[in-house]
Amino acid sequence: MKPIEAKETDKKSILDLSVDDLRALMKQWGEPAYRARQIYEGLYKHGHKSFEAITNLSKDLRQKLNDTFTIRRLRQVDAVTSAKDETRKFLWQLHDGYKIESVIIYEGKRTTFCISSQVGCPLDCKFCATGKMGLLRNLTPGEIIEQVLQMSEIIENRPSNIVYMGMGEPMLNYEAVIASARVLGDMEGFGLAPRRITISTSGVIPGIYRFADEEQPFSLAISLNSVDDEVRKQIMPISKKYPIEKLLHAARYYTEKSGRLITFEYVLLDKFNSTQQDARKLVKLTHSLKSKINVIPCNSDDPLYRPPSKEKTAVFRESVNDRSRRITLRKRKGWEIQAACGQLYAENEKRKKKSKN
Ligand code: SF4
Structure with a gap:
């Protein structure tokens, strides 16, 4: 089976990040640590398919996440x-x-x-x-x-x-x-x-x-x-x-x-x-x-x-x-x-x- 090349513009899947990775990222972005847990819950507990839907995050953070990652689905x-x-x-x-x-x-x-x-x-x-x-x-x-x-x-x-x-x-x-x-x-x-x-x-x-x-x-x-x-x-x-x-x-x-x-x-x-x-x-x-x-x-x-x-x-x-x-x-x-x-x-x-x- 010959793979189809991924597009260069493909963003990284946020589902590949552990909760610890998310914590480190929030720290790097100057966000409070609890944001990591909110993202994590939004993705897995609530199964949100867009950052826009994780409404307990600030608008800016949702935008930044959206610019950086994708919530990939098969x-x-x-x-x-x-x-x-x-x-x-x-x-x-x-x-x-x-x-x-x-x-x-x-x-x-x-x-x-x-x-x-x-x-x-x-x-x-x-x-x-x-x-x-x-x-x-x-x-x-x-x-x-x-x-x-x-x-x-x-x-x-x-x-x-x-x-x-x-x-x-x-x-x-x-x-x-x-x-x-x-x-x-x-x-x-x-x-x-x-x-x-x-x-x-x-x-x-x-x-x-x-x-x-x-x-x-x-x-x-x-x-x-x-x-x-x-x-x-x-x-x-x-x-x-x-x-x-x-x-x-x-x-x-x-x-x-x-x-x-x-x-x-x-x-x-x-x-x-x-x-x-x-x-x-x-x-x-x-x-x-x-x-x-x-x-x-x-x-x-x-x-x-x-x-x-x-x-x-x-x-x-x-x-x-x-x-x-x-x-x-x-x-x-x-x-x-x-x-x-x-x-x-x-x-x-x-x-x-x-x-x-
Ligand atoms: S998928 Fe499981 S059963 Fe099949 S070859 Fe691999 S190890 Fe063996």
């Missing part, structure tokens, strides 16, 4: 809603022409926003459409937040949960991911409880240690997908660098240091990781960790990576439940609109090809 290119379960997928265009996707998943009372952290992803997990794109660039904090603001505006409601499980590996864009989560999880910012924000990693170990050492208040999930190093290397090349034993060591470090539970995501792939033996090994390796396991039948269109049969899935689930009762089987939400885990971007590629023909 351009909606496409949106699809699943007729089956109302899952909604959005395709956005960034200011430089790159495209990303985000998804809204409804489950009971929960409204979960699944957001992207990179354009593409460098990790090449074999069952994942995004992985086939390679990495095009990291998103900025503002671009990550824009997805949430935009979807909240569209559904005229706020999410109950946010998961960083869209395009990209969050731990490889750590600073921007944490900066965005701080705004989203700040009661004076967007206002979601931090534990309702989940950062998900495919196993970038240094990121897990950093997350633990910095005592981040957000939830952590690891996309495990196999407990056999050889199999994991085949389906997730990142495992060559970060083997399972070291990954589980990092997971334990996090749970012990934070006192919190960790979630293991386990995508069930027929012929790779879904036997009763795999289930037993999964329990053996994780039972002493403060954790829960989410099992998700694979969503790949690739004939090599298919979900196991319903019967096999049930046996796997029972084999884990027999021993630990910590497993949830997630439904394949958004499957038919290519919005489920591992499917983001594939549909855009197909559509593009179709429209060229």
